[in-house]
Amino acid sequence: MTAETGGRDVHTVRFPDAEPPEQVDVLIAGAGPVGLAAAIELHARGVRVAVVDQAREATLVRAGAMGHTPRVVEHFRRWGVLQAIRAEWTFPPEWNQGIRLVTSLTGHELVPHQRPSFGGAGRAGEEALRRPQSALQQVFLRHLARHGVPVAGGHRVTELSQHNEGVDVVLAPGRIVRARYVLGADGGRSTVRRLAGIEREGEHAREKRLRLVVRTGDISDRAGPAPSGTNLVFNQRADGFLAAISSREWRVYAGPYPLDYEPSEAELLDTARAAFGFDLELELASATTFYHATRIAETFRAGRVLLAGDAAHVRTPGGNLGEGFGDVANLGWKLAAVLQGSAPEALLDSYDQERRRHNWRIADFALARSRRNQAALADIRRIGVPDDADVSAEAQRRRAAIGARLVRDRVGADGVTFDERYDDSAVIWYEDGQLDAEPPWRADVYQDDPRPGHRAPNGVLDPHGTTLYDRIGNGFALLVLSPDRALERELAAEAAVRGLPFTLVHLTDPRAREVYGEGIVLVRPDQHVAWRGGVLPAGGAAAVFERVLGAGLPAEPADELVSASAGE
Incomplete structure (x- = not known):
């Protein structure tokens, strides 16, 4: 912990240096939050499970999803990890003030923000959390270690060979694991999905954005000892999230840019400074590209190979990790019932029926919201965001007009x-x-x-x-x-x-x-x-x-089983 703020230092998540077992009920490829959550879910149901990942570590600076909805918190609570996640602060808890719509971190509020008052507890199901993905991974890894569930880094899936009894999985540099089922939770560029022969469908991106992680020094003299940890910034240089990851790391959005444009580091850092609203020394820790698009697997199941999380669905930012946890909750009990003989294998077809339709519904909403946001940004830039130092009547009028434009497009997400x-x-x-x-x-x-x-x-x-x-x-x-x-x-x-x-x-x-x-x-x-x-x-x-339990449903024909290697 850092003495000045109470925030947790940035850390690297190291996966265990181990050999996966030779035989297992379910082999999970991918030690991201979804893959590790699937291991927790399945182990709790008595399934022999192991996790492998081609990487040996994951770092906080990539900082993907950070906000976790009350529905996701319900899953954390059932898995028995909620309190540990609550304790895994990576930035000071008092920075958690809700999402503010501002011209910059130290600038003007564009839409009045109602902070919760000190007082009564909420009803069941209302808690939401902000923790970076690596914080979840740390908690999940500790939980799995306590329960003896094997997790092994440095093992890349290179071949899958399905047969009536299971799947033979070849891991580089040559170890073979025989699993009754394989779950691909290995990200948007999933090797498991490719080896299973599953294509994706959806809308390609028209432009790209970058998710930056920047490191700062101590900014308390300019931003105060408890700045807002989550902000949506709108000014002439920056727009999108400015969100604390730790007491020294922040996530900032840059763009949009044409698909073939490569911004310089100096350009990206200028955008980040504009989001803070004052001049400061910044180090660019990472810059990852994301797209406003939808890509969803044509099926979430091919024989004994299943997909979850980004391997199954990738869409414009907002909630994709939470939907991955939903995949896990839906699939976990079904896999356990099949493996334990309580249900036929055909029950697994309902995983695809239920989750893929649901994910399309959420994805269509997310893409439409993204395009509304881009149209709103264009309008805001036409109005012109005044400099933060400008407190004239005209500047106040324009900020009020921008706030009204933002309110016009705000749509609640209770249904989501x-x-x-x-x-x-x-x-x-x-x-x-x-x-x-x-x-x-x-x-x-x-x-x-x-x-x-x-x-x-x-x-x-x-x-x-x-x-x-x-x-x-x-x-x-x-x-x-x-x-x-x-x-x-x-x-x-x-x-x-x-x-x-x-x-x-x-x-x-x-x-x-x-x-x-x-x-x-x-x-x-x-x-x-x-x-x-x-x-x-x-x-x-x-x-x-x-x-x-799916009795009476037709089983998937054996000729649909696949055999593939990474070199094919």
Whole structure:
């Protein structure tokens, strides 16, 4: 920790120097946050899992996703890593003041910013966090080490050979690992995706931007001891995020630029200084290119090879890591059920059905938002952002006009955060007429909806702060709002026969009943409603679980299995 600020020094994440096991249930390629999270998810479900990565370390200065939504925090809480992530501050906690829209770090506020008052705690599901990816990796690696899950750096996947019993994975310089399944979580340029023969579709970029990480000295004399750690800057030289990574490192956006343009280091540093709003010595630690575009895999599953995170979907910045964690939650229980004999392999097809449709929905919104933002920036530049030192009436008028232009395009993201609905799945028991009657998905709207396919509404259950998700845990759950104990017993007995982890939750709180209504609600291990009702369908409880576990779905033909090497 640094004495002056309480922030954590920048660190390098070093992957263990180890040999992966020769045999494993699931081999994960990629030790980024999504790959490590998948290992946590699968290990918690009794799956033998190992992680490999071609790199030997990851560095904070690349600083990808830093903001984690309340939905992502729900996953952290279930994985048992939330408190460790909370403690992994890389910049002083008092810098966390929400997202400010400003002309520069020390400049003028363009849109009034309401800071939270010192006082009451929020409701369940409302916490969001800001931690860089490397902070998550540190926490995840420590968690996996405590549980004896092997992670090995310096092992590059070069060949995949699928067969009916599993996948033979060749790792450079020649080690072979036999896995029953392989999960590619190895980034946007995924080797696993390429070896599996999976193409991508979507819209190519028209321009590019750069994500800079710059190092500063002590700026407290100019910015104060507790500057805002997260800002959206709009001036004539800079626009986009100016966000603290540590007490000495900041992420800054530069561009947009034509695809073939290569800005000089001096140009990039001038942009960064404009974001701070005062002259200071800066070191350019890294500059990584990103694009306002959408590229999503044509399938998230090819036989025994599956994709998650950036390997499956890359889109214009904003939430892609969170969707990777959503992939993990959806896939984890399904892989475990298949490996443990509780479900047929066809259940894995529902991972592609559910997550790919959901990711397209989010990606379309993100790309449209990006283009709105670029149009707003063009308007702002036409208005002209006054110099911060200009406090004339005309400057104040123009700043007010810019603020009004920004407000005009602001769209809430409650739907993006929480409306993770699966409305085209073979393993969800939809109610008659449900899909025709549902309101269309909207990025800015979320309402608690307990119907099948929706994320089960969460809430606090007792005076001690226990949430519904805490009670549900990692398995299936039956939310009981009916006095009919026979229905409850039949479903619980069927789950026991199938060896499924299963929890009964009796919801007696009148507010919970207002949300969930009456009857019984079956919630999957990924916190989505699978079935609800007051009467069992024909076939009884067995029929419900057959649907939810994918029984009766056609298996993927064996001739679709692939064999490939990196040299092909």
